[in-house]
Amino acid sequence: VPRVLIVEGRIGDVKPVRTAIIMSPGTWLWVDAGIATTPRDAILPELRRRGLPPPERNLLLVTHCDVDHFGGAAALRAEVPGMTVLAHPADARLMEDLDVLIAERYDRFGSRGIPAPPARLTQLRERAGAAVRADVHVRAGTGFDLGEAGMWEVLELPGHSAGHLGLAARDGEVVFAGDAVMGRGVLDGTGSLQPPHYVDVDAYLGTIDRMASLQIGTLHLGHEPALSGDALDSYLELSRQTVHEIGDAVSRATGGVGTADLAGICEAVHASLGHWPDAPAAALADPITAHLRASSGRMPA
Numbered sequence: 001v002p003r004v005l006i007v008e009g010r011i012g013d014v015k016p017v018r019t020a021i022i023m024s025p026g027t028w029l030w031v032d033a034g035i036a037t038t039p040r041d042a043i044l045p046e047l048r049r050r051g052l053p054p055p056e057r058n059l060l061l062v063t064h065c066d067v068d069h070f071g072g073a074a075a076l077r078a079e080v081p082g083m084t085v086l087a088h089p090a091d092a093r094l095m096e097d098l099d100v101l102i103a104e105r106y107d108r109f110g111s112r113g114i115p116a117p118p119a120r121l122t123q124l125r126e127r128a129g130a131a132v133r134a135d136v137h138v139r140a141g142t143g144f145d146l147g148e149a150g151m152w153e154v155l156e157l158p159g160h161s162a163g164h165l166g167l168a169a170r171d172g173e174v175v176f177a178g179d180a181v182m183g184r185g186v187l188d189g190t191g192s193l194q195p196p197h198y199v200d201v202d203a204y205l206g207t208i209d210r211m212a213s214l215q216i217g218t219l220h221l222g223h224e225p226a227l228s229g230d231a232l233d234s235y236l237e238l239s240r241q242t243v244h245e246i247g248d249a250v251s252r253a254t255g256g257v258g259t260a261d262l263a264g265i266c267e268a269v270h271a272s273l274g275h276w277p278d279a280p281a282a283a284l285a286d287p288i289t290a291h292l293r294a295s296s297g298r299m300p301a
């Protein structure tokens with residue numbers, strides 16, 4: 001029996017999505033559930049293929065409120081005995097009501113001239129499957145003693161979402177961190193690079209610094225190959241650098257178009273950085289809004 005099994009599913013044609021299962025004899029601790037179809041298409045077949053039936057106690061830690069991380073939770077709860085869902089309260093609030101999730105996370109900018117396309121909202125609802133109520137709210141420091149599978153501890157890694165969680169081996173050697181850091185962006189299901197998504201600049205930069213300070217042996221993210229050593233250091237530096245690039249581009253753009261025209265700022269930042277040629281400019285609305293809020297907060301009274 002492996003100590004940690006990582007199952008890779010797919011979102012669309014090319015975007016990988018990973019579920020980790022830390023296996024001890026009586027208890028499995030799962031990290032993230034993929035989209036609604038990931039359990040049926042990837043996770044459960046992999047467990048059957050390996051002859052690994054889940055034990056009587058199963059804990060699912062959902063790193064954050066995006067549909068590609070919690071969407072499979074309802075299906076797992078139906079298929080896996082005693083599945084208990086754990087999440088941070090800030091993100092649990094969005095996972096338990098899809099209308100709130102859409103309004104607060106995926107379609108926030110309609111009143112600022114950037115409504116989410118209806119087809120995208122339909123796709124997000126499909127991927128969410130069903131709303132999921134967290135059974136237990138967890139925060140930093142919550143620990144799990146999994147015997148021979150080790151001691152594990154919850155990390156709070158905010159920025160991508162307000163209540164983003166990670167899970168670290170007590171020795172720091174392995175960390176699962178969902179989408180807590182995003183480099184220069186993430187490929188979507190069709191293979192186009194989407195900008196990094198963060199909703200709070202200082203929190204996101206703090207999370208990047210925190211990860212750099214943890215002396216992580218191997219970092220597992222939701223959609224990237226495992227990172228360690230120099231590749232991990234470079235990825236964290238690229239994550240940090242990309243935030244500063246976006247922030248600088250926002251400053252330049254707001255000089256030209258003012259802060260009221262969010263769509264115009266998105267277009268200007270998208271064009272000036274050029275990193276995400278196949279992504280819509282509106283994909284920058286969340287990080288740009290985060291920078292606008294951060295800079296207004298720093299403005300002298």
Ligand SMILES: [Zn+2]
Nearest residue numbers: 066068179222
């Ligand atoms: Zn994700």
